[in-house]
Amino acid sequence: MSTSTNLNDVNLEAVAGLAGKVQESPEVADTVWQATVTWDGAFRSSAQVRDFAPLESDEPVGLGGTDTAPNPVEQLLGALGNCLAVGYAANASAAGIEIRSLSIDLAGDLNLKTFLGLEPEGNAGYQGIKVDVHLDADATPEQLATLHEAVVGTSPVGHTLQRPVPVDIRLV
């Protein structure tokens, strides 16, 4: 069977194969992900991931940037939404649910005082993030609720944001 005939086009065999490998050799589950960022002058920079096109970054003019690209806190919301999309696709396919359409609206509240140096001991980050998921799928409300619970409970970016993560930043 070609992957294109799979439900939601998801290659569940690959996911199941990886899960099988992890059960045989648990260390396979320990992964390291990487990116390299290069400063391009002013508030512009770009993130290189493997051989893909760089992810460009800038700040709006009101924040001192030249507004040529999404800013880092917007990129973070994008990463969360993209992660949830993978989660819905994977878990829906595993449950035999066809997704007709899926879009995800994300919004985060952030107070700029600490970033601007006006509240040095404050929280520069998101105070909270709200996510509205618009899912049109061939399933009962109960199936959708179960699907939703599975996605929220297993989202790598969701868990990263909801938990305090040790971030070790060194000048080398």
Add this chain to the structure above:
Amino acid sequence: MSTSTNLNDVNLEAVAGLAGKVQESPEVADTVWQATVTWDGAFRSSAQVRDFAPLESDEPVGLGGTDTAPNPVEQLLGALGNCLAVGYAANASAAGIEIRSLSIDLAGDLNLKTFLGLEPEGNAGYQGIKVDVHLDADATPEQLATLHEAVVGTSPVGHTLQRPVPVDIRLV
């Protein structure tokens, strides 16, 4: 003075202007940032931020994807690095330090068991993130240490990752 003649090309006047506005009207500091993600089939999706080109997302083949773009946890590292780059540029400029070059290597450890459904109550997210900053700047080691401390202490994405953030995900 045109912005192009500013140190590190940073438009510090805009940042100072915003800080001044916040001191007059604190509510100006309360900002909301947004993104909308659309599922494109399989594990592909794209994040739309304002009018910029969509941020494409996919998963490696081994994880069931078609490997056409960075995956969400890589995008998250990119967002952190891009945020730190803004922080170095802003704080160096405010301190009168010229940056000759800046690159930032990021790596995060993530155990796939929870994402794969093998450890349902576990942590699907990053267990830790290491960041190596390569900064060539016209400054003493003491100035660089002070700069580094300011950047780490005021990074919106850094703080978001280091603190538990309430993430409210709803099916609407």
